[in-house]
Amino acid sequence: MTGFGRAEGADDNYRWAWELRSVNGRGLDMRLRVGMGFERLDPEIRKRLSTAFKRGSLTASLDVRALGEVSSATVNHTLLGELENLCRDRGQDPVLDRLLAVRGVVDSGEDRNAAAEDEARCKAVLATLEQAIAAMAEARRVEGVETERHLSARVEEIAELVTQANGLDATRLPAIRDRLLAQIDELIGDGRDLNRDRLEQEVALLATKADIREELDRLSAHVAQAHSLLSAGGPVGRKLDFLTQEFNREANTLCSKSSDKDLTNIGLAMKAAIDQMREQAANLE
Incomplete structure (x- = not known):
């Protein structure tokens, strides 16, 4: 802008x-x-x-x-003479400054036109x-074209990170479940009095809470919406401002659900791209 x-x-x-x-x-x-x-x-x-x-x-x-000079003042000599005679008839000496101040004696060009x-x-x-x-x-249009180019690059970066996260998710939940079950087997093997069925239910619940598929689906939808806004043209700055907030919400949830280094790195990279996107969106009308 x-x-x-x-x-x-x-x-x-x-x-x-x-x-x-x-x-x-x-x-x-x-x-x-x-x-x-x-x-x-x-x-x-x-x-x-x-x-x-x-x-x-x-x-x-x-x-x-x-x-x-933009003024072309003229003096109404007829009126000025009449005023001088009037002063003399009354026994007064005419004072030029006072007579010129009488309305109509001086006619300025500005007044006429x-x-x-x-x-x-x-x-x-x-x-x-x-x-x-x-x-x-x-000037704003030229800046907007360049800004939209940078925004499109950030959206593509986010889309690629979503693809990478989807690839990790295919093996992530089974790995979490296997790790938790192995820990259960270790506890039971130590001779502790634990209900295995109950523990397996808790494992399934924890795995569900760690599921990031909904977040990834929403991020993909936001990517599609961002592409649509940028291709439509017109004033889109405020809409993109709001959309970056939605992007950031999903990225935060992704990071909070992460339990491995690779997914955490993807989430952090996504947040960095979203921050750049927010800064660029502030330049659009």
């Missing part, structure tokens, strides 16, 4: 530039910094950003600079924002 986009625009009186930055975030968080006079665009800016991006911590900055120019400028500023959004979206 990291990316950067920049776009510039200008009219006869102003030049402006948008800079958009994005970093990883669980949801969508936006921080805006716009120039004086453009605060009213805040709702529209947020709307356009939230339409383009669904996840990430975004910063949007608008820098606006005036191109020289402010509404039309402001509306046109706001539209142009928003059009430039769309260019910056497109630039950042492309």
Whole structure:
């Protein structure tokens, strides 16, 4: 979800530039910094950003600079003369500063054309924002392609580890049962008063608790779901976040049921791959 986009625009009186930055975030968080006079665009800016991006911590900055003098003030000499005469009729000396402050004496170019120019400028500023959004979206897309490639590699690694665990499981339970029965025979051979049938039932129960086939089946299902999400495209970051939690739950159970070195190593390797997968998923929208 990291990316950067920049776009510039200008009219006869102003030049402006948008800079958009994005970093990883669980949801969508936006921080805006716009120039004086453009605060009213805040709702529209947020709307356009939230339409383009669904996840990430975004910063949007608008820098606006005036191109020289943008005001062309004129004096209404007729009105000014009337005000001067009025002052003299009342026996007062006309004070220019006070007369110029009277509404209508000074007519600024901004006042005459402010509404039309402001509306046109706001539209142009928003059009430039769309260019910056497109630039950042492309940067995020390129990063997403590379991230999905790494994620696919981790999913394949997990799938291979599941296959290895399945291979171990074919001989694992009989070996556990034989080992426990051998221990029972040793105890009985020592002349201890033990109920062999009861002990064999306990052995069967322990072997069942050590069975990892359900965990391996669920891991295989998660692998298939991960492949489906990555091939479907679109915003999948949150779904993959949740899926990595499910992967991790099964891997933890696998390790807790392990009683031999090989299966433990497979479980630990699986957890390492899942951690890498979680980190990569945080980069996706």
